[in-house]
Amino acid sequence: MAPTLNHDKSTVNLDFYTVNVMALTTLNAGLSYLQQKRQKKKADISSGVQPNSIQPGDAGYEVFKKRFLQVYLCVFGADWLQGPYIYPMYKDEKGLSEETVAHLFTTGFLAAAVSATFVGSLADRYGRRAACRFFCITYSASCITILFDNVIVLFLGRVLGGISTTLMYSVFESWMVTEYHCQRLDEMGGSLNDMFGIMTTLNSVVAIVAGLFAQCISDSLGTQKAPFLAAVLCLVLAFLSISKHWSENYGETAAHVTFLSTQGEPEKNGFRLIKEDKRLWALGITSCFFEGSMYLWIFFKFPALRLTHQLNGKGTDLPFGTIFAALMCAMMLGSMFFTWYTALPAGRWVIPASNLLSLCLMVAACCFLIPVLTRDEEITFWCFCVFEICVGIYFPTMGNLKENIVDDGVRAKVYGILRVPLNIFVVIGLGLTREGERHRDFIFRICGGALIAAGVVVRALMKE
Template identity: 50%
Template sequence: MDPYYFSLGLLISINSILYYYQHQNSKQAVPAETRHAKTSDDTEANLDIQDDKAVSRFKWQFFPVYLLVVGSDWLQGPYIYALYKDEKALPEETVASLFMTGFVFGAASAFFVGSLADHYGRRAACLIFCAAYSVSCATVLSNNIILLFFGRALGGLSATLMYPVFETWMVTEYHVRGLDRAGLDLSGVFGKMTTWSSVVAIAMGVFSQVLVDVSGTTCAPFIASIMCLSVSAVVIGRTWNENYGNTDTGNISLNATSSGWKTIMKDKRILTLGATSAFFEGIMFIFIFYKTPALTAARSAAGKTGSPPFGLIFACLMCAMMSGSIMFTLAGSSSDIPSSGRTLSVVVAIASCCFSLPVLLRHELVVFWMFCLYEACIGVYYPSMGYLKGRVVEDSVRAKVYGVMRLPLNVFVIAALSLTQEGDRHRDNVFAFCGGLLLVVSILVYRFLG
């Protein structure tokens, strides 16, 4: 039996068991609430019903759109490197330059996208994201190198927009609608975002594999992404409210970035979150670039021919990420900043090991399972980080600060990719450096947030 099919089946089984326990835990909380409703007067019972409706309406407005958007991104994940390197036969240095272009424009746009979203509205920013990312996907149909670089530039802008604007829209709506009083836990929302994002990622990994097998081209997943983004834009335009942050027009400039930096620098907790975001998420993007050649090299070292099944591997990695997010939710999410900080510190330390072992052990399955463990760490990282940012950063400057946080992230990735060279030795050095840097980040998080 193919080890990757076996691994996918094993990971799905683990997730099924974890999800069962998560569902059982949710059911155990219902009787207490039911008893409370029975002992309350009619007015309080009616308020409970109204709260349930408000929570349900919020979830149905946000989650389908969010999952379509992340699905459009996950569709591209398994094949973006293979598209440039194999189908278009570009040298690795050129592929690295394409990736780097995305991060350059991501870093440049971090100066202003947060402030523009705060001023003109997060809903409008989400619509701009859908349009920009659709055009970025369409450029892969061309072999013109200028168009390919233009597409990566738009992809960088879209990446800077994607998580900050959707997340800030959600957090602001959560506070405006008073959903904390309705019993909806914000950390639980972030946990579900990561869990369901992982489910979508698993499906998109398998779907992208099918699309490529049927069509014979790695461009097919990008076309499917455009369809997801188009549906998302229609739903956002028809059902979402607009919300704003700081609407002072004087802040939409480099002054806004300066203000964002001041907000970050005056609070050690926000500064620590910014450093963690820059290095952990930056290393995550470096991993996206290097995981494909690392697995291919491990396969070649074992004397095997042909490329690994990247769509299937991607689905396995996303299964692992889902396991991490469910375990985060099962652990009780996070009731306060210190406990979430300690969780984040441990997760970053484990992630450090995931980069060190593949350097020492080149067996294909060892490398694969270390990558799976790293994805599980990502599954815990995102809800932990989302909860901490939601608690520490003020709502009026949220999009601005989140946007500024992406600036050092992009600079870090640009610096790393600019040094890209062919060969296993360079990749081993990158992995060893990433492992050491994550260990330092773990210590910082424990010191200032734990």
């Protein structure tokens, strides 16, 4: 009788996560309908000029958007394919201890922190397109190392993964924003606000599909290595598309001589640029505490859910792919809310981007602190969903703020440097990792407090 009872409980649990996926998908569909209805109304008023006027060789906004997004989604799709399985693959399939897994993660973030001090500068100098292609090579190599059981090779893979992560979160967006400005796409009806919202929304869709696909192929092939090999295919496609469709852009252009070197003068130091602008200080602190907390949460979310699952007498098995899909649905909801909200006409209920960011940080803090106070599986899961909604709002909001503050000439350099503190934050957090729930609770409290502090800093230093 006991096995049957456990099986029934497991079925109830699977239904709980499936129902949440369905509910979040419905909310997304409703918000998407409202956005499309608004866009159609706007298009009727302005009687569209874009699609019909774009010729094959023109750098029109729609062509630009298509060429960038197909690469962007392949790149992040490769990253999302691994999402549900990085921790379980190291811990369960390879049988490594939690401390060793933490050291692997720490190595990756340490490599990211070190590389963040120079990869952006190199990308600005030698070309963002070249840096994007280099990323595809290094990240593919990182995925391939997962085929080996040798710990040294696995650590090498994390080093390559850390460097790749820095490139992924700096050079692609830098290329896009600079190319957007160079082609004057705002004059063709383009909108970077819209672009940032679309990027995060479609990224969430890709994450959902990738999570479910990763679960499908890992179950079918009987190994958690399968999603990593599928990621390599995505990266090959991205490399080919970049090579064929993207033009090169650099940091050192005549249009940005105020930030860059003129004849005989040394190039202005990226750290000094950040030091001299309090808004960049605020963005750096926010990036450190929010994204750093997000990475720590990625490491601890499944163990935290597994603990609540066990305490409810449901065993240790969780539907990782389904949970991942639900969380990505929540992130998509956040990004769609951002796109909908920022398109509203100015009024009493529309707040500046910096205030929206500050509010987002405060809500995210609660999502870390509440699971410390309760061991209820449903409440913990819902807190994680709300945190993902905050993630969906955070990235386009930060993209908007950085685009307005950072000059194109030093964009990749500054974006890279802004990632140094967050990687150090994560390295310290993971370096202290120990087995057990007490340590997870301690980390969650630290993250909650850090997010509250970041919200206060943004409110104080980024008044609009």
